Amino acid sequence: MRMVLLGPPGAGKGTQATRIVARLGIPQLSTGEMLRSAVAAGSAIGLQVKAVMERGGLVPDDLVLEMVRQRICHPEARHGFILDGFPRTVAQAEALDVLLGDEGSALDAVIELQADLAVLVDRMAARVEEARSRDGAVRPDDNPTAFRVRLETYRRQTAPLSEYYGARGKLRLVDGMQPIDDVTRSVFSVLGLGAQPTR
Template sequence: MRLILLGPPGAGKGKQTARIIERLGIPQLSTGDMLRSAVAASSPIGLQAKAMMERGELVSDEIVLNLVAARIQQPGAQRGFILDGFPRTVAQAEALDAMLEEEGLALDAVLELQVDLNALIERMANRAAETRARGEPVRSDDNPDAFRTRLEACGKQTLPLSAYYAERGLLRSVDGMRSIGEVSRETMSALNL
């Protein structure tokens, strides 16, 4: 199964991804991890990405797409994968579709975890308080204002992606506000697993 998970930070994508991976035995393809590995390995794509990052630029869609294309050819991903962190825009989604089509592949589904943004902000505040209570450092972006900004940016990106994949009949929406077990059961049902 070739799958994309959509949802804002704190929606539970990581927990659901882990359960899908356990069920299907397919890898999670994190574009951030792939970029870091390519840079560390000084691969041709990694060198291009490193140069862009050193100039303070975002890594181009073309480079990210090339990383994804190379990764899906590797063992383990040929049975399927879950994309994490890509696509983030409709232009990236269109490029991904074109690349997959060239490879004779297509996405099976796009799973969107729908959540209440105010409840997520409360979750984040509770998480930060629990982290402080344990004497651990709290992430600098784990404050309500910064988190709200991240959520708003994510919403602006995800809304068009949701519409794009809904038009193609690939979008499966799940209520991400329920318990982890309930969300997992609904996720597996939405994906016919």
């Protein structure tokens, strides 16, 4: 199964992707992880990515698309994948459709985790405090200002993406504000996988 997980930052995409991976045995391709790896590598591109991420902005499409292309063409993704954090714009969605078409495939489903943005700000603040109390390690973009920029960017862009995938019959909506296990049951149900969560 080839699928995309949509949802604002902090909506639980990573948690649900992990459970889908456990159920289906397909890789999670997180563009956030790809970008953080580039930053950690300290390359010229990584330094550019770091500056953009710290402002809460978006990395240029051409760079993200190339990273995605390399990952979905890898043998581990031959039988499917979950894209987490990509696409973020209609232009990226169109480019992804072309990329997959060139590979002779297409998306099977797009799951959007719907969430209350005000609640997500509170969740982010709690996550930062928990991380600080544990080991002090906090991502540079996990601060109220950058997080609100990320949420506003998502709010502006998610409606067109929902319309884009909805018009193609791919979009499945799930209430991301439910307890985690209930979200998983809903995700599995709309994917036709049964309703039992996998931990």
